[in-house]
Structures are given as structure tokens and as C-alpha cells.
Amino acid sequence: MLTDHSGNSVQIARDYLDSLLVESRIVGAVKPDTTFSFLGKTFRTPLLTAALSHIDLVGMAEGARLAGACVSIGMGDNDEFGQVLATGAKVIKIIKPYADPEEVLSRIAFARDHGALAVGMDVEHAVNVEDAEDSLVAGFQMKQPTQEDLSRYIRASSLPFFIKGALSVTDALRCRDLGAAGVILSHHNGLMKFAVPPVMILPEIRKAVGPDFFLIADGSIESGFDAFKALARGADAVTMGRALMSPLKENGADGVRDVLLKATAQLQAMMIRTGSKNLKDIDPSVIWEPVLYRPCATR
Ligand SMILES: Cc1cc2nc3c(=O)[nH]c(=O)nc-3n(C[C@H](O)[C@H](O)[C@H](O)COP(=O)(O)O)c2cc1C
Numbered sequence: 001m002l003t004d005h006s007g008n009s010v011q012i013a014r015d016y017l018d019s020l021l022v023e024s025r026i027v028g029a030v031k032p033d034t035t036f037s038f039l040g041k042t043f044r045t046p047l048l049t050a051a052l053s054h055i056d057l058v059g060m061a062e063g064a065r066l067a068g069a070c071v072s073i074g075m076g077d078n079d080e081f082g083q084v085l086a087t088g089a090k091v092i093k094i095i096k097p098y099a100d101p102e103e104v105l106s107r108i109a110f111a112r113d114h115g116a117l118a119v120g121m122d123v124e125h126a127v128n129v130e131d132a133e134d135s136l137v138a139g140f141q142m143k144q145p146t147q148e149d150l151s152r153y154i155r156a157s158s159l160p161f162f163i164k165g166a167l168s169v170t171d172a173l174r175c176r177d178l179g180a181a182g183v184i185l186s187h188h189n190g191l192m193k194f195a196v197p198p199v200m201i202l203p204e205i206r207k208a209v210g211p212d213f214f215l216i217a218d219g220s221i222e223s224g225f226d227a228f229k230a231l232a233r234g235a236d237a238v239t240m241g242r243a244l245m246s247p248l249k250e251n252g253a254d255g256v257r258d259v260l261l262k263a264t265a266q267l268q269a270m271m272i273r274t275g276s277k278n279l280k281d282i283d284p285s286v287i288w289e290p291v292l293y294r295p296c297a298t299r
Contacts, residue, residue, distance in 0.1 A: 007193035013220040016197040020229045021288040022220060025275035032271035033278045034264055036070075036237060038158055038214075039117055039181075041090050044068025044262040044297065046279055047227055049256070050218055051094035051122060051164065051184075051242030054138075057081075059248055061089040063256025067264070072184075072239060074122070075138060078110050085114050094164055094184075097126040099134065099143035101152070108157045118181065119157050122143040124165025124188045147178060154179045162216070164188075169208040172215075182214025184239065189219070199230045204295070205283065206234030224266025231267075231279060232287045 005011045037044040049064045051074035061084040064071045072092040073084055074165070085091055093111045098104050104121070107124045111119045126144040130137050135142045145225065149197040159183035166172050167185055175183050187195035198217045206215060217230040218239040227238045240263065247255030 001125070006090075008190060009187045009195035009197075010220060012195070013197035013199070016200050017220055017226050017229060019290050020199070022229070022232075022270065022274060023286050023288060024273050025283075025286060027097075027275075028250070029272045030277060031276045032268050032276055033273070034268050035280060037236065038070060038219040039090075041117065041212050043070050043090070045260065045267070046231060046235075046237040047224070047260055047263055047267070048072050048092070048216065048237055048239045049244060049260075050074075050239035051092075051120075052241055052245070053293045055245060056252070057246060058087060059081045060244065060256055061087045061091065061254045062085075062253035063244075063248065064260060065089040066253060066257040067260035068116070069260050070237070072120075078107070081110065082114060085116065090115070090117045092120060092162060094120045094122050094162070096137060096140060097121055097123055097142050097145050099226065101149060102184050103140075104153055108153060108159075112157060112159055116159060118160040118162060118260055120162030120164055120184065121187060122152070122164040122184075122186070124186060124191050126169075130192055131192070147174065148174075151178050160214075160217055162214070164218070167192070167198060167201065169186075169201075169204050172209050176213050182216060182236070184216045185235075186218035189242075195200070199226075199233055199235075202230065202233040202235055211230070214216075224263040224268070224272055227263060227267050228270035228274075228282070229287060232274075232282045232284050234284065236279075261286040 036043040048070045053074035061071045071089045095107045126142045164184035166183035183199035202278040206238040216237045217235040222236045222243045230238045247259045274286045
């Protein structure tokens with residue numbers, strides 16, 4: 001029986017995550033290691049903060065740093081971004097698809113010159129939800145970047161570049177061919193109606209791009225159990241966004257740290273129960289999915 005979500009991609013993604021079941025392989029299991037090696041750095045966890053904005057980004061970054069996690073951040077001015085970097089957190093700055101290429105390039109230059117770990121662009125936030133017009137975001141005019149635009153930004157960055165919003169094999173391969181380091185699979189809280197859940201399409205994308213292209217799953221990750229499912233289906237890492245917002249508001253950086261540490265413990269719990277020694281050792285075949293959806297045609 002299919003549920004009517006009326007095109008609410010957030011709910012569809014949530015329900016899909018909950019529909020995935022996990023088989024137990026606990027006999028002889030050893031204590032798992034959640035260490036995440038990423039872009040030459042070592043993190044305690046493959047959980048990242050999502051590219052949020054209009055919140056206390058400094059508190060968010062500090063919380064992630066305390067938890068040993070990598071940070072991605074979204075829109076905001078360079079002043080705030082500088083304060084985020086000053087926490088010592090390792091930061092991926094996701095830059096908006098501004099209509100003015102100079103705006104993009106100057107923000108890339110700031111990130112590069114001030115020690116960001118990587119940059120990226122949320123290409124899924126350039127046009128409106130209900131029509132094909134360019135979006136106005138917090139007073140800034142956006143424009144859907146062309147492949148030439150993206151190639152220019154990637155070349156200009158000289159940092160690893162992540163394209164946020166790729167959600168198909170076609171897009172992921174295009175991003176790889178353009179020179180991106182990886183993609184953040186995202187529908188940005190339902191900016192696309194009826195979006196295929198990132199965790200649903202992950203195995204197809206992983207198969208197409210191979211093992212060395214970073215795939216970060218974004219959207220509706222609320223626990224380490226969700227994170228485990230995404231990792232088992234081919235993600236290198238996952239982001240948590242809304243799940244961190246109330247803890248940040250209520251307890252600041254400590255609230256963010258506590259959620260990330262709890263989710264990492266849950267991930268570790270799932271790893272020991274599936275006989276996964278480390279992140280690379282998670283076997284995709286521990287996941288059982290309901291056979292409700294199939295691609296329409298083979299590629
Ligand atoms: C308050 C808020 C602000 C956001 N700002 C940005 C942003 O500036 N850039 C961006 O790429 N995504 C932004 N996002 C989207 C998140 O990065 C993420 O894609 C989305 O929230 C889904 O993840 P979640 O279900 O874990 O929250 C924002 C989301 C929220 C809730």
C-alpha cells in the first residue's frame with residue numbers, strides 16, 4: 001500500500017529511512033571504529049553539520065568541533081564565516097548560486113584565503129519551488145549555474161569543491177566530470193516535490209561514480225541509526241541539519257556536541273550489531289528494503 005505524501009519530499013525521505021531494516025551479524029563482533037578520514041583530516045565521526053544559515057553558526061561549529069565532527073555551513077556574510085573558522089572547526093563553506101559570478105568568486109577566494117577545508121554550491125536553491133523563475137534568497141538574486149559556470153568556480157577554488165543538490169546518477173557523473181570532489185545528495189527540505197530520497201538513490205550513484213568520489217547524504221538524518229543506513233547504502237558521510245537546531249537553541253554548542261556524540265554512539269551500536277569493524281567495513285547487504293520502487297528503465 002503506497003502512502004500519499006502529497007509530494008512532501010521531507011516526509012517521503014523520512015518514511016523511506018524508516019522502511020529500511022537491518023540484519024544482525026553480532027556473532028564474534030568487535031568494538032567498531034567510527035574514525036572518518038576526509039580531505040586529509042581525521043574526524044571522530046562521519047556525521048557533519050548540514051549547511052544551515054540564519055542560526056548561531058558559530059555555536060554550531062564549536063559544537064561540531066567539540067564532537068570531533070566536520071562542519072558544513074550555508075549562507076552568511078564573511079564576518080560570520082570568519083568567526084566560524086576562528087573556532088578551529090574544519091569547515092566546508094556552501095556558497096549560494098548567486099546570479100553575479102563575481103559574488104561567487106569573491107566568496108570562494110575568502111574561503112580559500114581564510115583556511116576553509118572545502119567549498120561548494122547548493123545548486124538546488126537557484127530556482128523557485130513552484131515555477132522556473134530564478135529565486136531571490138534573503139535579498140540576493142540567484143541564477144541556475146550553467147556547467148561552464150560550475151567549471152569556472154571549481155577551477156577558481158583550488159579547494160575540494162562539493163556540489164550540493166545532485167540527486168541522480170546523471171548529475172553525479174556530470175559533477176565528477178566537471179572536477180568536483182564530491183556531491184551532497186539533497187533536495188534541500190523539499191525544494192523539489194516528489195524527490196527521490198537521497199538514501200534511496202545512493203547505491204545507484206555509488207555504482208556509477210566508483211569508490212573515490214565523495215557522496216554525502218543530506219536530509220532527514222536524525223540519528224546514528226539513520227546515518228548507518230546511509231553509510232551502508234554507499235555514503236561516505238551524512239549531514240544533520242534540523243535535528244541540531246533545537247539543541248543549539250536550547251544549549252548552544254554543548255547541545256550540538258551532545259546530539260552529534262549521541263548519534264555517533266548510535267552509529268557505533270549499529271556497527272557492532274552488524275559486525276562492521278570500521279566505516280569501510282559496513283556491508284551493504286545488511287540492509288533490507290521493501291521492494292516498492294524500481295528505476296523505470298535500466299541505464
Ligand atoms: C534554517 C535552515 C537554513 C538553511 N540554510 C541553507 C543554506 O544557507 N545553504 C544550504 O545549502 N542549505 C541550507 N539549508 C538546507 C540544509 O543544508 C539541508 O539541506 C536541509 O535542512 C535538509 O537536511 P535536514 O533534514 O537534516 O535538515 C537550510 C536549512 C534550514 C532548516
